Amino acid sequence: MDRTEEQWLEGLRKTVDKVLPIRHYQENYGAIGIKRAEDIKSLKDFQRLPLTTKEDLRKNYPFGLFAEPMENIVRLHASSGTTGKPTVVGYTRQDITLWAKIVANELKRVGVTKKDVVQIAYGYGLFTGGMGLHYGCEELGAIVVPISGGNTARQLMLMRDFGSTVLACTPSYALYLAESLEESQISRDELKLKIGIFGAEPWTEGMREEIEARLGIKAFDIYGLSEIMGPGVALECPAHQGLHIDEHFYPEILDEEGNPLRDGERGELVITSIKKEGFPVLRYRTKDLTTLHYGTCSCGHVGWSMDRVSARVDDMLIIRGVNVFPSQVEEAILLEGFEPHYLLVVYRVGNLDQLEVQVEVSEATFFDEVRELEGRQDRLKKRIEDSLGISVRIRLVEPKSIPRSEGKAIRVIDKRNKEG
Amino acid sequence: MLQLSIFLENAKGRLAEVISLLAECKVNLRALSLADTKDYGVLRIIVDNPEETAVKLRERKVVVSLTPVWVLKVPDRTGGLAEVLNQLVQQDVVVEYMYAFVEKENEQALVVLRVQDKAIMEKAMQTLNLPVK
Numbered sequence: 001m002d003r004t005e006e007q008w009l010e011g012l013r014k015t016v017d018k019v020l021p022i023r024h025y026q027e028n029y030g031a032i033g034i035k036r037a038e039d040i041k042s043l044k045d046f047q048r049l050p051l052t053t054k055e056d057l058r059k060n061y062p063f064g065l066f067a068e069p070m071e072n073i074v075r076l077h078a079s080s081g082t083t084g085k086p087t088v089v090g091y092t093r094q095d096i097t098l099w100a101k102i103v104a105n106e107l108k109r110v111g112v113t114k115k116d117v118v119q120i121a122y123g124y125g126l127f128t129g130g131m132g133l134h135y136g137c138e139e140l141g142a143i144v145v146p147i148s149g150g151n152t153a154r155q156l157m158l159m160r161d162f163g164s165t166v167l168a169c170t171p172s173y174a175l176y177l178a179e180s181l182e183e184s185q186i187s188r189d190e191l192k193l194k195i196g197i198f199g200a201e202p203w204t205e206g207m208r209e210e211i212e213a214r215l216g217i218k219a220f221d222i223y224g225l226s227e228i229m230g231p232g233v234a235l236e237c238p239a240h241q242g243l244h245i246d247e248h249f250y251p252e253i254l255d256e257e258g259n260p261l262r263d264g265e266r267g268e269l270v271i272t273s274i275k276k277e278g279f280p281v282l283r284y285r286t287k288d289l290t291t292l293h294y295g296t297c298s299c300g301h302v303g304w305s306m307d308r309v310s311a312r313v314d315d316m317l318i319i320r321g322v323n324v325f326p327s328q329v330e331e332a333i334l335l336e337g338f339e340p341h342y343l344l345v346v347y348r349v350g351n352l353d354q355l356e357v358q359v360e361v362s363e364a365t366f367f368d369e370v371r372e373l374e375g376r377q378d379r380l381k382k383r384i385e386d387s388l389g390i391s392v393r394i395r396l397v398e399p400k401s402i403p404r405s406e407g408k409a410i411r412v413i414d415k416r417n418k419e420g
Numbered sequence: 421m422l423q424l425s426i427f428l429e430n431a432k433g434r435l436a437e438v439i440s441l442l443a444e445c446k447v448n449l450r451a452l453s454l455a456d457t458k459d460y461g462v463l464r465i466i467v468d469n470p471e472e473t474a475v476k477l478r479e480r481k482v483v484v485s486l487t488p489v490w491v492l493k494v495p496d497r498t499g500g501l502a503e504v505l506n507q508l509v510q511q512d513v514v515v516e517y518m519y520a521f522v523e524k525e526n527e528q529a530l531v532v533l534r535v536q537d538k539a540i541m542e543k544a545m546q547t548l549n550l551p552v553k
Binding site: 361362363366367368369370371373374395396397398399400401 | 459
């Protein structure tokens with residue numbers, strides 16, 4: 001839906017109204033002279049509001065930023081924070097309904113219908129992935145297979161026996177399923193799979209091509225985070241013109257100092273929810289790096305779209321003063337014909353950071369002649385170095401020696417802090 | 421003849437593991453050579469049923485490739501190998517690598533040759549009519 005500034009403001013003011021009784025917001029907004037939602041006269045005023053961070057959520061752990069009394073909350077989710085306390089979010093019944101409708105709408109756009117059998121191999125639990133897709137698919141009327149993550153042999157068996165047509169999981173798990181399928185007694189022709197809904201971790205275009213080719217499906221990137229709602233904040237469209245952001249979310253892109261950037265400029269995505277009750281969030285820093293575009297897509301969507309999240313601020317490694325994202329390495333690995341099973345190991349020799357990239361050798365990349373093998377290794381090294389701007393060491397390892405993930409893949413081992 | 425080439429990560433005990441795997445598969449190693457680099461090695465072996473062995477190894481997640489090689493009989497005397505190689509050089513054959521072994525029944529010396537260009541080698545073999553295994 002095409003909205004004017006005034007229409008967006010109307011929605012944003014409602015969210016401001018909703019959070020103003022909460023002490024955290026009251027104090028922060030009061031300090032810049034915003035006492036009522038009406039004080040926000042323009043989007044420029046809105047952009048003066050302090051940002052909300054993960055740290056704010058932790059400080060108010062567990063329920064300090066909820067905007068509804070606990071009796072109106074019907075569900076809690078929490079982020080998979082690896083350090084410190086998790087970030088907790090609460091949903092009212094209305095929120096759950098809204099979330100399901102948003103996801104259902106998006107799935108419809110990529111061709112999922114009530115006739116589809118959707119195998120949800122995202123984890124179920126505090127993580128929003130499983131439940132978010134689940135409610136969306138039920139709303140759509142599709143047949144849900146709530147298998148959750150793991151138990152790969154069973155995933156493949158049920159995929160065949162139930163005739164699953166849609167698979168929802170992380171891209172790294174989709175690749176692992178593809179690999180396991182090739183080694184199993186089940187052939188791809190026995191499967192009815194046609195669509196993949198993959199997200200919850202950054203992945204590259206090369207990875208999409210790899211998964212699409214190996215599973216024989218169309219793969220779509222889904223975006224979301226529990227602090228905003230969960231999966232479904234945005235979903236890629238069939239025209240692959242970026243991920244269309246649902247109209248219940250107001251996006252902004254900011255530079256490192258928090259200044260707004262223009263359409264097409266890369267920066268951190270910041271989101272404000274509209275119409276959310278239990279846990280409305282204002283100008284939340286997602287730590288995801290992307291670009292925004294406003295316009296009409298050939299698929300019919302009107303509004304904001306974002307590019308695929310190529311990297312998370314949290315995943316960024318600083319090696320010898322240079323910013324390094326695992327996705328840059330993934331891209332190079334795929335371009336050189338290696339399989340995207342890789343691990344970045346950062347360590348320190350003396351005072352110098354070293355980056356080792358471990359890549360698995362497969363039948364396709366193994367050559368009897370050492371010279372040939374070393375040539376491939378050198379080409380990969382050069383491509384990664386050109387992309388990162390620092391020297392790396394490539395280590396070819398045996399297949400399956402890098403652990404496979406059933407959820408979010410581990411791409412980095414940083415040994416620098418431990419060695420002190 | 422087909423040679424089995426196996427990728428080996430430089431890890432303690434990995435060579436022993438793969439050789440044990442071959443023993444489990446009841447494979448008799450006729451000849452063996454190991455090329456090593458800093459991080460990995462390439463184990464090259466000559467066995468009786470290379471294709472069948474490759475299938476078994478792949479089932480056990482070992483990266484294997486089948487490489488065409490020539491196994492030539494070499495006169496077991498001083499200068500025997502030099503004679504053979506010089507003949508091949510005259511036919512423009514470029515050798516990538518080679519290794520030797522001895523057949524125990526008849527004390528026959530054999531060399532395994534991997535060449536850069538298969539077609540040139542085939543032509544050379546027709547011309548020279550060298551004894552092969």
